[in-house]
Amino acid sequence: MKNLLKSTLAIVAVLVAFTSCNNGAKSGKNSGALANNVAEKVYVAPGEHDEFYAFISGGFSGQLSVYGLPSGRLFKVIPVFSQDAEKAYGYNEETKPMLNTSHGFVPWDDAHHPDISQTKGVIDGRWVFINGNNTPRIAKIDLSTFETTEIIEIPNSAGNHSSSFVTENTEYVVAGTRFSVPIPQKDMPINEYKGNFKGSLTFISVDSEHGNMDIKFQLIMPGFDYDLSHPGRGKSHGWFFFSTYNTEEASTLMEVNASQNDKDFIAAVNWKKIEEYVNNGGGTMMTTNYAHNVYDESTHMATSTMKKEVLTVNPLDVPGAVYLMPTPKSPHGCDVDPTGEYIVGSGKLSANLTVHSFTKMLAAIENESFAGDAYGIPIIEFEASLAGVVEQPGLGPLHTEFDDKGNAYTTFFISSEVVKWKVGTWEVLDRQPCYYSVGHLMIPGGNSQKPFGKYVVAMNKITKDRYLPTGPEVTQSAQLYDISGDKMELLLDFPTIGEPHYAAGCPADLIKPRSKKIFNLEDNKHPYAAKSEADTKVVRDGKTVHIYMTTIRSHFAPDNIEGIKVGDKVYFHVTNLEQDYDVPHGISMIGANTSELLIMPGQTETFLWEPKQEGVWPFYCTDFCSALHQEMQGYVRVSAANANTPLKWSLGEDIE
Amino acid sequence: MKKSNIIMLLAAILPLGLFLFPLWKITLEAPQYPTPLGMYIYINDFADVNPHDIKNINLMNHYVGMKYIPDAIPEFKIFPAGIIITTIIGLIIAFKGNYKWFFYWFILMVVLSSAGLYDFYLWEHDYGHNLDPKAIMKFTNPDGTVMGFQPPLFGSKDILNFKAHSYPRLGAYFLGLGIAMGLVAYLVGKKNDKKTLTM
Incomplete structure (x- = not known):
């Protein structure tokens, strides 16, 4: 009798297990951990190393976190813009100067976009650059010590958001202002914004051997909001692309007033042309004040130097250097594919993705297919540079990254998903939900000519019920998807520090052998x-x-x-x-x-x-x-x- | 030059390899040292296998009261002189001597090498047993005597959380081969000598 009862229970248990599996598959909500060995794909055995490093910014924590992929294990939080009592960063006498600015000691910032240095269009794993949004700064982290070794303040900037992306030989790390401001700063009525405020795009040269940063020039643009940017690569190397919103030049109730124009712009900047111009003595030296903080590994000390002038360039003085490509509805992400041909504008209030062609843009400039100008800067006809449109892929497109097989992956904040589509045919291939409200996504090497298209990491702003609750404030998260097959597969959720705003990743072998073990006492x-x-x-x-x-x-x-x-x-x-x-x-x-x-x-x-x-x-x-x-x-x-x-x-x- | 004398010449020269290659190597393995700590013993020096290994061995050993591995010991002067002198003697007899001298040289080398090994053993014993009475940690054997931490002269041995390995390296093989060739030179010389006599 007892045995009979036992076996009945066993059968029922098996049936229940089967049923729940089926249910899970039907609802499409399961991650299928048992069904198809997803767990194995992220399991890195004790003592084994991950295949990739992921440098995930801490957003409003001001720091940069180091994770392993595919395990999602956290190894280190590198203090960058915020004091860190654990490591004495910004507390000890040696690193206090790192947080010096023209406003004095600033113990915090909002760290957004890490980008790894590149050589010949391929990531080289030497340094990571990251921007501080609030008090505009760019930091450089040395990947042999995993320490912040340089921070340069950006004058004439505010809300340093379209930063800190590197050109394909790390010639420049670029920092664009989000908020336009009076340049130089002065006391004036806010409602006289239009026509008077300006937006600066800053090109910081990077010494190829030591990585020392120096502001080469600032392009003083019309008073729009410069939201994100990416370098041209391959055929478009020498150009830089910036998305804009608030071309209305509003200064109040921005959510309405900066959303009136049907199209804003992607600004295309020929930096090689401007570089040549300034190398020949062009530009205007402007008096200003900004901090340049450098940490010396041999003295183990940072020094802060106040710099007093910056070279500014009026785009109208360099004909043929700057053009505006109309892009629907306040574009946010401005992403360039690995070939350098396509520039994807994610109009965050648009239902479609707009893709510009670099070749067509050059032809339009050649043929002067212009639809007018903004403050003297030519506006290219919308159709003239348009390569294609990804029709209705989702709601609230934000950012796009690319794999090495000609596919693009775009995040949609409102519909909370990652959508895979084909570059060139613009057809949607797959979609996977994010939990919830995804912002950036990252494919290792995604901002280079050579992405490693094995995984994509989606970074979510909201987690709600995804983890054990921790009071009103809950963790934000990253999600790892396998993108090696035709369809994306969700592998892993992992909590992150602060706001996982954006990330940069690369194969571990690029960095691991160079990681320092000790500092030589003799040195x-x-x-x-x-x-x-x-x-x-x-x-x-x-x-x-x-x-x-x-x-x-x-x-x-x-x-x-x-x-x-x-x-x-x-x-x-x-x-x-x-x-x-x-x-x-x-x-x-x-x-x-x-x-x-x-x-x-x-x-x-x-x-x-x-x-x-x-x-x-x-x-x-x-x-x-x-x-x-x-x-x-x-x-x-x-x-x-x-x-x-x-x-x-x-x-x-x-x-x- | 006779075949045996050529062999003797080689026998005399080979020990000079000790000036190029380490004589011995002691390696210490422990879970906390995924890269083991190691020390090369040269005829005239102690050297790190990886940078700072000796410093780190000293740091480990001070817990149980072992002395720091010295920068220099008298043997670093005596041993090289011994090798140079025996090589010179070997060279002289390779050119001037006959096979009987080769044998004496062989005996000399065996005696001196054994004495060297014994000296090494004495140093190891002292290093492992002459402990600071104020040692941080004191260990006793099951029979109540103070535990020693002498590394093995040859072979592997567990010492607390470490596994110690002690083996000869290339320099020792050069020396050994040189000594062996001294014997070969003697045997070849003796054989040829008999042939000459019978002819």
């Missing part, structure tokens, strides 16, 4: 470095005290310090003497009004402590470094401001 040129315990000391200079300290498993040298007084400014310059992979040390001092330090092997970092009370105050190592990490601690004796306690320090012996 450390920090002015306050102590390269051995014999070099450690404490030096008083008036009310300022410099402690030259070292760390090695498992002690600080010195670890007993006396003679510090209330009111002193005490700088702890801490050098990590380790030369072994993955042995950082941390340090924190009770009551210090700053973050901990997290010091990599061979590195020196500094924090400031201003003791306010007499006593004996401990400090300790904050990174679990070794078996005797808990013993890695020390004391500082703080005496009254007028005390005579002599300055002394020691390790391993009592201070006599």
Whole structure:
């Protein structure tokens, strides 16, 4: 009887399982994890490495996160525009200058569009560039250290959004303004915007060897909103394309007033022509003020330099350099296919995708097929540059990326889906839902001549019920689709930091072998470095005290310090003497009004402590470094401001 | 020049390979070291297998009170001198001597090499047993005696969380081959000598 009951239950269970599978398939909502081994496709076994790196911006977190694909595992959050107490970025004395601007120290920004450097149109994995939107800046992250090594502020810009995309040999990283403003800034009525505000498109040259950034010129354009941009490549190398909205030049209730024109523009900029113009002495030097912050790996310190002028170019002074291609309904994404022939404009209020042809654009310019001009800049007839239209693919198109088989993938914010279509025939091939409200999408190498069309990552603005709830604020997410077959297949959902605004990806092998393991102690040129315990000391200079300290498993040298007084400014310059992979040390001092330090092997970092009370105050190592990490601690004796306690320090012996 | 003398010449020259290639290699494996720590022992130096390995071996070993691996030991002066002197002797007898001298050279080399190995063993024993009494961690054997951390002279051995390997490298093979050829030179020389006599 019991057995009969058991077998009946077993049969029922099997039937239920089958039924639910069928239901799932019918509803089209299942990810089919069991049905077709989707889990296997994203499973990276313990100890194995992912195939791709994905650098996903943190949006309003201001940082850049590093994920592996296909596993969706988070490896690191690289601090870029926001202070990070964990890594002491923007807190320690060495990196504070990285966040300096013409407005002073700015501890946060909104990081949007990472783009990896390229050589000959192919991503080379040397640097990632990313834009800060709010206080316009472009940052460069070195992919041998995964650290931010340079930040340049963009003058005459506001809402630095059509940034930071690189040309095919990383000649330039380009930053376009979203908000037009008075150039130069001045006190004037807001309602006199039209005709008076201007939009700047900034071309920042990148040194091919060291990557040093320098503003080559700023193109001062009419007062539209410059939304996104992409470089020409291959045949269109030498051109840059910018989408615009608010060609109405409204300054209030923008959602209505900037949505009146049937068509806005994609601006085509022949930067080679302008480069030649400025190389021959063209352009106007304008007085301005902006910060250029550079981190030096050998001194482990950043310096901030204020620059006082920028070269501006009026597009009318360089005939044939700038044209406007009408594009329906406030285009957002402005994406160029791997061949460089097609420029896709995603009119976010349009039901269709508009695709321009570079060849036809050149012919239209040749034949002067113009429909007028805007502030003297020729407007190409809509039909003249039009290559085709993807008819009614979805609602609210935003961004397009490409694979290596002639297909394009466009995100639709309103209908919350990714749509695959054929470049050239403009037919829709497939669609997959996103959960929910997708913004950008990323195919590794997608902004280059050589995409790696195996996966696409869709980045969602809203997740609602997709994960365990965490109160009113829930995570945003990324979704991984397999695009190697005819149909896309959803493989994985994974939560992200901040807002996963956009991402850049590349094969891991491009970066992995170059990733630094340690900093060589011998190469450390920090002015306050102590390269051995014999070099450690404490030096008083008036009310300022410099402690030259070292760390090695498992002690600080010195670890007993006396003679510090209330009111002193005490700088702890801490050098990590380790030369072994993955042995950082941390340090924190009770009551210090700053973050901990997290010091990599061979590195020196500094924090400031201003003791306010007499006593004996401990400090300790904050990174679990070794078996005797808990013993890695020390004391500082703080005496009254007028005390005579002599300055002394020691390790391993009592201070006599 | 006789065949045996040519062999003796080679025998005398081969140990000079010790100045080019490491004599021995000690490797330490542990889960936390996916790239093992390693040290080459040259006739006149200790060297890292990967950068900073010796520094990191020292850091590991200080937990159990082992001394730092010294930058220099007297052997680094004595051993190279010994090799140069025995090579010179070998060269002289290769040109001047007869097969009997080849045998004496062979015996000399075997004795000196054995003495060298014994010296190496003594150093290893001291390194592994002469521990700082203030060692952070003290381990005892099941019989209550203080645990030593001597790496093996030859072979592999588990030492706490590490697996230690100790094997000769190319320099040692050059030396060994040189010594063996000394014996070959003697045997060939002796054989030829008999032939000459009978003829």
